[in-house]
Amino acid sequence: MALTTFTSGNAAPTHPGPLREFWRAFSANKGAVFGLVVVCTLLLLALFAPLIAPHAPDQTNSAAFLKPPFWQAGGSSTYLLGTDAIGRDILSRLIHGARLSLSIGAAVVVIALILGVTLGLIAGFYRGVIEVAIMRIMDIILTLPSLLLAIVIVAILGPGLINAMLAVAVVVLPHYVRITRAAVITEVSKDYVTAARISGAGTLRLMFSEVLPNCAAPLIVQASLGVSTAILDAAALGFLGLGAQPPSPEWGTMLADAREFVMRAWWVVTLPGLMIVVAVLAFNLLGDGLRDALDPKLKR
Amino acid sequence: MLRFLFTRVSLLIPTFFGMTLLAFFLIRLVPGDPIETMAGERGIDAARHAALLVEYGLDKPVLTQYGIYIGRVLQGDLGKSIITQVPVLDEFLTLFPATIELAVCAIAFALLLGIPAGIIAAVKRSSWFDHGVMTVSLTGYSMPIFWWGLLLIMFFSVQLGLTPVSGRLDVMHYIEPVTGFLLLDALMAGETAAFFSALKHLILPAIVLGTNPLAVVARMTRSAMLEVLGEDYIRTARAKGLSGFRVVALHALRNALIPVVTVIGLQVGVLFTGAILTETIFSWPGVGKWLIEAINRRDYPVLQGGMLLLGIVVMVVNVLVDVTYGIINPRIRVSR
Numbered sequence: 155m156a157l158t159t160f161t162s163g164n165a166a167p168t169h170p171g172p173l174r175e176f177w178r179a180f181s182a183n184k185g186a187v188f189g190l191v192v193v194c195t196l197l198l199l200a201l202f203a204p205l206i207a208p209h210a211p212d213q214t215n216s217a218a219f220l221k222p223p224f225w226q227a228g229g230s231s232t233y234l235l236g237t238d239a240i241g242r243d244i245l246s247r248l249i250h251g252a253r254l255s256l257s258i259g260a261a262v263v264v265i266a267l268i269l270g271v272t273l274g275l276i277a278g279f280y281r282g283v284i285e286v287a288i289m290r291i292m293d294i295i296l297t298l299p300s301l302l303l304a305i306v307i308v309a310i311l312g313p314g315l316i317n318a319m320l321a322v323a324v325v326v327l328p329h330y331v332r333i334t335r336a337a338v339i340t341e342v343s344k345d346y347v348t349a350a351r352i353s354g355a356g357t358l359r360l361m362f363s364e365v366l367p368n369c370a371a372p373l374i375v376q377a378s379l380g381v382s383t384a385i386l387d388a389a390a391l392g393f394l395g396l397g398a399q400p401p402s403p404e405w406g407t408m409l410a411d412a413r414e415f416v417m418r419a420w421w422v423v424t425l426p427g428l429m430i431v432v433a434v435l436a437f438n439l440l441g442d443g444l445r446d447a448l449d450p451k452l453k454r
Numbered sequence: 455m456l457r458f459l460f461t462r463v464s465l466l467i468p469t470f471f472g473m474t475l476l477a478f479f480l481i482r483l484v485p486g487d488p489i490e491t492m493a494g495e496r497g498i499d500a501a502r503h504a505a506l507l508v509e510y511g512l513d514k515p516v517l518t519q520y521g522i523y524i525g526r527v528l529q530g531d532l533g534k535s536i537i538t539q540v541p542v543l544d545e546f547l548t549l550f551p552a553t554i555e556l557a558v559c560a561i562a563f564a565l566l567l568g569i570p571a572g573i574i575a576a577v578k579r580s581s582w583f584d585h586g587v588m589t590v591s592l593t594g595y596s597m598p599i600f601w602w603g604l605l606l607i608m609f610f611s612v613q614l615g616l617t618p619v620s621g622r623l624d625v626m627h628y629i630e631p632v633t634g635f636l637l638l639d640a641l642m643a644g645e646t647a648a649f650f651s652a653l654k655h656l657i658l659p660a661i662v663l664g665t666n667p668l669a670v671v672a673r674m675t676r677s678a679m680l681e682v683l684g685e686d687y688i689r690t691a692r693a694k695g696l697s698g699f700r701v702v703a704l705h706a707l708r709n710a711l712i713p714v715v716t717v718i719g720l721q722v723g724v725l726f727t728g729a730i731l732t733e734t735i736f737s738w739p740g741v742g743k744w745l746i747e748a749i750n751r752r753d754y755p756v757l758q759g760g761m762l763l764l765g766i767v768v769m770v771v772n773v774l775v776d777v778t779y780g781i782i783n784p785r786i787r788v789s790r
Contacts, residue, residue: 185592294472297772298765299726302745306761309749310483386598390731393600394746409601413735416608423608427601434596 179447186443192436200253207246208234211403215241220419236421238411244421247403248429254404255385255433258319262384263377265323266330271373273327274334275361278342289335292328300325301390308396315404318397322387326380333376337369371448379441382434389430405430455780462776469769471524477762478523481754482516532759537751542759546741551634552622553740556732557725559656560664561718568668569714572675576683577702587672594669599728603662603735610658617658620737624651663732667721674717678710685709712783719775723768 170178181187199206221237222229229236235245273292277285295303307321341347342365350364391397392406400407408426415422489506490498498506507513511522526532532542575587611619622636623629627648629639637656640649682688683706691701730742737743741760748756 290468290472294469294476294765297469297473297723297769298476298761299723299730299768301727301730302761302764305730305745305749306480306757309752309757310480310485312485382596386596389598390600393598393731394734396749406598406600409598409604413604416604417612420608423601423604427598427605430598430601431593431596434598435593438592438596 176447180443183443183446185439186446189436189439189441189443192432193440196252196256196433196436199249200256203250203253207243207249208232209243209246211247211250212242212401213246217241220415220422222419223421235425236419238408238422239415239419242401244425247408248405248425251403251405251408251426251429252433254315254398254402255389255430258315258322258388258404259381259384259437261319262323262326262388263380265320266326266380267373267377269323270327270330271334271366274331275338275366277331278335278338278365279357279361285335288331292331295325296328301387304387304391305394305396308391313396313399315398315402318388318391319384321391322384325387326383329376329380330373333372334369337372338365341365341368375441375445375448378437378444382437382441385430385437386434458780459777462773462780466769466773470766473762473765473769474524474527475520477758477765478520480761481758484754527762532762533755535748535756536753537756542756543763545744545756546760546763548634549739549741549744551631552636552738553726553729553733553742555635555637556656556659556663556738556740557722557729559660560662560725560728561667561721563660563664564667564671564721565718568671569675569711572672572714573679573702573707573710575672575676576679577698579680584676587676591669591672594665595673597665597669599662599665600731600735602665603658603732606658606662607735618655622652622655622739623648624655627651659732659736659738662735663725663728666724666728667718670717670721670724671714674714675710678713679706682706682710712779715782716775716779719771719778722771726764726768 215237218233218237218241220239221233221241223236224231224234226236233243233245235243235248237243238247273288277288304318304321304325307324308317311317311320347360347364350360355364388397389404389406389409392404393410395410398404398407400411405426409423412419412422412426489503489510489512511519514522530543532546534541535545538545571587571591575584578584607619610617618624627640627645629636629643629645629648629652632639632642636652637649640646640652683702688701688706691705692698696705726742729740730746732738733740733742734746741764745757745760747753748760
C-alpha cells in the first residue's frame with residue numbers, strides 16, 4: 155500500500171511521507187540494513203564484474219594448478235584467492251558467479267510473479283471450478299518435495315541454466331498464487347472495488363489497476379524471500395550437474411567440480427559455498443526487514 | 455471428530471489422482487520415442503519396435519494408457535527399472551529404510567538441539583544467547599546443505615579422521631537386513647562393533663540433513679514460547695508463586711509445542727529434498743541417491759515411480775499431522 159501512494163504523501167510536510175515512514179521502520183532493523191548493503195554490493199560486483207575481476211573467469215593457466223590463497227605458503231598476489239584444478243582464478247570466477255546467481259534469482263522471481271499473479275487473480279476473481287482446479291494443482295506442486303519436482307522437470311527438459319530456472323520457477327509458483335488469491339479475496343469484498351465495478355470498470359481493469367496494487371506488499375516480501383530460495387535451489391541443481399553446465403562460473407556448479415578436492419584444496423571447496431550462504435542470508439534478512447516494515451500487522 | 459477425520463482423509467483422493475496425472479504426463483513430455491530410449495544406442499529394427507509398442511500399450515489412445523497406468527498403480531505395479539529390470543516398488547522398499555533412518559536421526563538432532571535452544575532464547579529474550587540463537591538459525595536456514603556436508607567431511611573426516619567419508623557401514627561388518635534400519639538390526643543381532651560403525655557413518659549425514667529443520671524448530675519454538683509466555687494464565691501461575699522453571703516447563707511449554715509439532719510434520723517434504731542432496735554427498739544408499747542415479751541413467755520408470763511414491767508419503771504424513779493437530783487442539787476441529 156505504501157508504495158503505490160507515496161507521491162501524494164509529500165503534500166503534507168508535518169506528516170512524514172509513506173516512503174520515509176517505510177525507511178524509518180526498515181532502518182530500525184539492523185539485520186535488514188546489513189542485508190541491503192550486501193545485496194547492493196553483490197549487485198555492483200555483478201554489474202562491473204569484467205572491470206573488477208583481475209582475470210577472465212575461464213582463462214586457464216597451466217603453470218598455476220590449485221594454487222592456495224595469497225596468505226598461505228605457495229600463494230601469490232596474482233591469484234588472491236587461489237586457483238582451481240585447471241588454473242582458473244577463483245576470485246574472478248566468484249565475481250562473475252555473482253552475475254549468474256543474481257540473474258537466476260531475478261529471472262525465477264519474475265517468471266513466478268508473472269505466472270503466479272495471473273493465476274492468483276483468476277482464482278480470486280472467478281471463484282468456483284476454475285479456482286478449485288488452480289488451487290488443487292498448486293497443492294500437488296506443494297506436496298511434492300521441491301527439489302525432486304525441479305529435478306524431474308530438468309530431467310525432462312534437459313540440463314542447463316535456462317531449464318533449471320524454469321524448473322525452480324514452477325516449484326515456487328504455488329506461494330505466489332496463494333498469496334495473490336488470498337489478498338484478492340479480501341480486497342474484492344471492499345467498498346472501493348464495488349464502487350469501481352458500479353462505475354463500469356471491466357474485470358481486467360478491476361484486476362490489474364484496482365485490486366493488484368493493494369496486494370503488492372505481501373508480494374514484494376515474497377519476491378525478496380523468493381530470490382534466496384531461487385539462488386539456493388538453482389545452486390543445488392548446479393551441484394547435482396543439472397543446472398548451469400561447466401565451465402560456467404555458477405557457484406553451485408563450481409562446488410560440483412570441487413568435490414574431488416576435499417582432501418587437498420580447501421579453498422576450492424569453501425569459497426563458492428561461502429558466496430552462496432552470504433547471498434542467500436542477505437536476501438533472507440532483506441525480506442524479513444521488508445515484511446516487518448511493509449506489513450503493519452506483523453510489526454513488533 | 456469422525457466428520458473431521460473423514461473430510462481430511464477424503465481430500466487425499468483428488469490429490470492422489472492429480473499426482474498420478476502429473477507423474478504420467480511429465481514422463482510423456484520426455485523428448486524422443488520411449489522404445490528407442492529403452493533400446494539405447496544399439497538401436498532397434500522396425501518390426502521389434504512395433505511389437506514393443508503393442509507390448510507396452512503405447513499404441514493405444516493417451517487416455518486409455520492413463521487408465522491402464524492408474525489401474526496398475528492401484529495394484530502396486532509401478533513398472534520395472536529399465537536398467538536393473540527390478541520392479542520399481544521393490545527397489546524403493548529396499549532403499550527406503552535407509553532414508554527413513556537418516557531422516558529420523560536428523561529430526562531427532564533438530565529437536566534435541568532446537569527445542570531447548572528456542573525455549574532458552576524465549577525466556578532470556580534479547581540476551582546475547584537469544585541473538586546468538588537467532589543468528590545461527592537464520593544462517594542454518596540459509597545454508598546450502600550440499601556445501602555444509604562438504605565442509606563437515608573436510609573437517610571431521612579428512613582433517614581429524616573421526617568419521618568415515620561415505621556409506622552406511624564398514625566393509626568388514628555384515629548385518630542381515632531384518633528391519634532395514636541398520637542401527638536396530640545391529641543391536642538385535644548383538645553386533646556392538648557393527649552398531650558403532652553404523653552410528654559413526656550416520657552422524658555427519660544426520661547433522662547435515664538436520665540443519666535446516668533445526669533452524670526452523672528453534673525459530674518456531676522461540677516465537678511460540680514468546681507468545682504463550684505473554685498469556686494471562688502464565689501470569690496467574692507466576693502470581694501463585696510457582697517457580698520459574700515449573701511455569702516454563704509445565705505450563706508454557708505444553709501449549710507452545712502445538713505449533714512446533716505441526717512444523718515438524720510439515721518438514722517431511724523438506725527432509726526428502728535434503729535427503730537427495732545429503733545422500734548424494736555421503737553416498738548413502740537411500741532413495742535420494744537412487745533417484746539421482748536414475749536421472750543420470752535416464753531410467754524414467756524409476757523417476758516416475760519414485761516421484762509418485764515420495765509424493766504419496768509426504769501427502770499421507772501431512773494428513774496425519776493435520777489429524778494429530780485436530781486431536782491435540784480441539785479448537786481447530788470445531789472451527790472447520
